Amino acid sequence: MTGPDAGRSNGRTAKPLLSVLKGECLDVPPMWLMRQAGRYLPEYRALRAKKGGFLELVYDSPAAAEVTLQPLRRFGFDGAILFSDILIVPYAMGQDLWFEAGEGPRLAPTLAETDLSALKPDFSRYEAVYETVRRVKEAMDPAVTFLGFAGSPWTIATYMVAGQGSKNQEPARRLAYQQPERFGAIIDAIVEATVTYLCGQIDAGVEAVQLFDSWAGSLSPLQFDRWVVQPNRHIVEKLKTVHPDVPVIGFPKGAGAKLVDYAVGTAVDAVGVDETIDPHWANGVLPQGLPVQGNLDPLALIAGGEAVEQAVDNIRSAFAGRPHIFNLGHGILPDTPIAHVEALTRYVRQREGA
Structure with missing residues (x-):
């Protein structure tokens, strides 16, 4: 069964x-599934083809709201994730942003070559995203939790410094070692711009x-x-002064054994666990009592069948007794079968109502 009420029962929270x-x-x-609104859905591909480029779709609030809602109609997920992009923050901070077909995002001027002070922020570039939030909030099932998001400062800085994705994030890592004060100023500016962005999303309706x-x-x-723990802690602290009851999920992909330091040091309300981490170890x-999120391998979902069921059983047994x-x-990967x-x-929901 699909649709907004798929898998739910009257006795559920x-x-x-x-x-x-x-x-x-x-x-x-x-x-819910990370990137659940996207290229694996034919209705998304049709809308993207009609609207043109990715950034054009993000800045078309009615279309972006439709993309956000599409997976809810199909699968009845418990969470909606705002359709946008993490690079809206550097765009609002004054870098130019565009997407090269088949190659990904580009930012200019790069902060490897230009000082941060040369950028001219334009935070009106957040407004279309806030309008998307308002439209989704008005249309969505009230039982669904609406999630907003932003990229964390370290990840955003890697793009701002290099102007694009980079192997092993070497340009940003070099700058952080060689000019830590300069790099720290970049991180601090991203923290402030991110807090503004997330507060705006919350004010518009994300939960x-x-x-x-x-x-x-x-x-x-x-x-x-x-560059990861401390800046994220600052974001959490600043958000909580304005919106103390809004939960923050932290997702430090690739953290490995540093996951514990992240969870404790950032004071996030929940931590996302990537597919490389043993859920039994993480638990x-x-x-104790910290909510966790994850952590099915996206490739297992492509394989389907027994591979998924074994993984689901392992994850659920690991986190039994924990939120x-x-x-x-x-x-989710673009070639993931809808079935x-x-x-x-x-x-996942087979025991619901039992």
């Missing part, structure tokens, strides 16, 4: 995902936010503390 983020344990975990640190795994332990070392949101360990997502949803 009214807003299950938000309840788990606030520390409640449920027999059946709520679920929780996720911080994506996609490149956290490229840093040494000391650098991880300085044993993370603070848990079922999700992937990273974003496999439907089967995953049924399997």
Whole structure:
């Protein structure tokens, strides 16, 4: 069964995902999937072809709202994730942003060659995203939790310094070692711009936010503390002064054994676990009662069948007794069969109402 009420029962918590983020344990975990609004859906591909480029789609608020809602209609997920892009923050900070076909995002001027003070911020570039939030909020099922997001400062800085994705994030890592004060100023500016962005999303209607640190795994332990843990802690602290009841999910992809330091040091309300981490280990070392999210391998979902069922059973047994949101360990891949997502949803929820 698909649609907004898929897999739900009358005895279930009214807003299950938000309840788990606030520390409640449920027999059946709520679920959503990172990048659930995207290229694996034919309705997304059709809309993208009609609207043109990716950035044009993000800045068309009615279309971006439609993209956000598409996976909810198909799968009845417990969470909606805002359709946007992490690079809206550097765009608002004054860099030019565009997407090269088949190659990904580009930013200019690069901060490897230009001083931060040369950029002219334009925070009106957030407004279309806020309008998307308002449109989604008005249209979505009230039982669904609406998630906003931003990239974490380290990950955003890697793009701002290099102007694009880079192997092992070497340009940003070099700058951080060689000119730590200059790099620190970049990080501080990203923190402030991110807090503004997330507060705006919350004011427009999102109920929780996720911080994506996609490149956290490229840093040494000391650098991880300085450029991942501390900046994210500052974001959490600043958000909580304005919106103390809005949960923050931290997702430090590739953190490995540093996951515990991240969870404790950032004071996030929940931590995302990527697919490389043993969920039994994570459950044993993370603070008791801390909600976790994850961590099915996106490639297992492509394989489907027994591979998915074994992985789901392992994840759920690992996090039994802990507040848990079922999700992937990273974003859903474009060639993921829709039938496999439907089967995953049924399997995760099979004990609901039992």
